[in-house]
Every structure is written in C-alpha cells, then in structure tokens.
Amino acid sequence: MEQQLLDRSENKCELCQSAGPLKVYEVLPQSGRTEDNCILICDKCLGQIEKTEGLDVRHLNCLRTSIWSAVPGVQVVTWRLLHHLKDESWATESLEMMYMDDETLAWAQAGADEDGSDTVEVHKDCNGQLLETGNAVVLTKTLDVKGSSLSAKLGTVVKNIRLVEDNTDQIEGKIEGQTIVILTKYVRKQN
Incomplete structure (x- = not known):
C-alpha cells in the first residue's frame, strides 16, 4: 500500500506538499486499512495532527490547497485541522468552501469528537490573536x-x-x- 500512496502523492506530503521524509498516517476511525483512509504526511504535519507540536498557523496555510483533494482521508484530516483553526478567518473561509459528501463529513466529525479536537485550547493574546512560541x-x-x-x-x-x-x-x-x-x-x- 505504501507504494500506492507514494505514487498517488508523487512522493510529497499530501497536506503541505513537502518532499521531506514521509509516513503513512491512518485516519481514524476506520473499518479497515485502505488507500482512501490512509495518507502520506511529513513529520511537521504529523505533529500538528497528533498535537505533539503547537499549532503552526503559517505551516497550516497549506490547508487552503488540500481542501481540493479528492482523497477522502486528506479531506477528513484537512477538515479536522481547519476546525482547530476556526478562529482564523482564512480557516473559516476554507471550511466554507470545502466540499465533502455526507459520509466523509460524518467520518471527519466522528474522529473530531473522539480525539477532543473540538475542545482544543490555544494561547491567545488580549485581542484574541493566536500566540505561538517565538512570537514577540x-x-x-x-x-x-x-x-x-x-x-x-x-x-x-x-x-x-x-x-x-x-x-x-x-x-x-x-x-x-x-x-x-x-x-x-x-x-x-x-x-
């Protein structure tokens, strides 16, 4: 399956298009491992998905492009990450433009509820601006x-x-x- 994913993604992260080392990510919940529910992603995107790194808004601007993917797993992960960033105007606009069939949307929402994505907390300044490590x-x-x-x-x-x-x-x-x-x-x- 990994070779099929590499061919589909043209050896690039299916979210940000980086050519760095790629890993197979299984988009949960799923009823069996298929090409549609597995995606290839870089370490940076994996850290964003698994919340091992703080949300990097600059890096996640790549989601503006991945919303157009025809791959259901990419659509689900993109929707979940955009949902994390719904306080960002560009993310809200991208969510509004994104098209997903009812089954894929239900899958995205099921996983969001399961991993607590809807309640992710972020650091914000007095004006509601997202704060990240390294900011002034x-x-x-x-x-x-x-x-x-x-x-x-x-x-x-x-x-x-x-x-x-x-x-x-x-x-x-x-x-x-x-x-x-x-x-x-x-x-x-x-x-």
Whole structure:
C-alpha cells in the first residue's frame, strides 16, 4: 500500500506538499486499512495532527490547497485541522468552501469528537490573536513580578516567548534577562 500512496502523492506530503521524509498516517476511525483512509504526511504535519507540536498557523496555510483533494482521508484530516483553526478567518473561509459528501463529513466529525479536537485550547493574546512560541508580544499593563523587585512596564516588548503547555492563560518570556511567567490577558501580539 505504501507504494500506492507514494505514487498517488508523487512522493510529497499530501497536506503541505513537502518532499521531506514521509509516513503513512491512518485516519481514524476506520473499518479497515485502505488507500482512501490512509495518507502520506511529513513529520511537521504529523505533529500538528497528533498535537505533539503547537499549532503552526503559517505551516497550516497549506490547508487552503488540500481542501481540493479528492482523497477522502486528506479531506477528513484537512477538515479536522481547519476546525482547530476556526478562529482564523482564512480557516473559516476554507471550511466554507470545502466540499465533502455526507459520509466523509460524518467520518471527519466522528474522529473530531473522539480525539477532543473540538475542545482544543490555544494561547491567545488580549485581542484574541493566536500566540505561538517565538512570537514577540507587547505588555498592555505594568506588571510587578512576584518575588522580585522587577517591574515590567506597559509597552515593554517581550521577544521569543514560550507557551506554557499546561495553561493557555500563561506564557514565558525574558524581561531584563529574567525569565518570567506572564498572563496572556496582559499581552498583545506584535505584528
């Protein structure tokens, strides 16, 4: 089957079209392993699907193209990932343009309910903008750092933030060389 998938995908990830190392991904739930319910994807896309990496909105822009795939497994995975990103206007527009027959849509929804995709939580700034590791943010309030004499002033730019995995209300960043935890409601993503 892997050779059939390689031929179908032209040796590229069926979501982002990268030519990196590819893996067979079985789109669950399924009643048997077939070409229609297995796809070839790269490690980056696999990390997005399995939530082992934070959602990478830039990378997932590839979904604008994969919505047109005729392969049911690609359609299902694309729909689920777009559903994760439904707060992004381009993702909502792509979902609205996407055509899936009733059976494929039911499959996509069944898997979304099963893996909790509908309740995925993401880090957002005070304006609802999606935050990702490496972003720069601006403080919207002067913050006193607990256990320190440091006071982070309103308007301070914090570069190269890290997301706190267990709490979507918190990020980590360095201010004056000190790593601190900052509440996302007090930051604005810098464009």
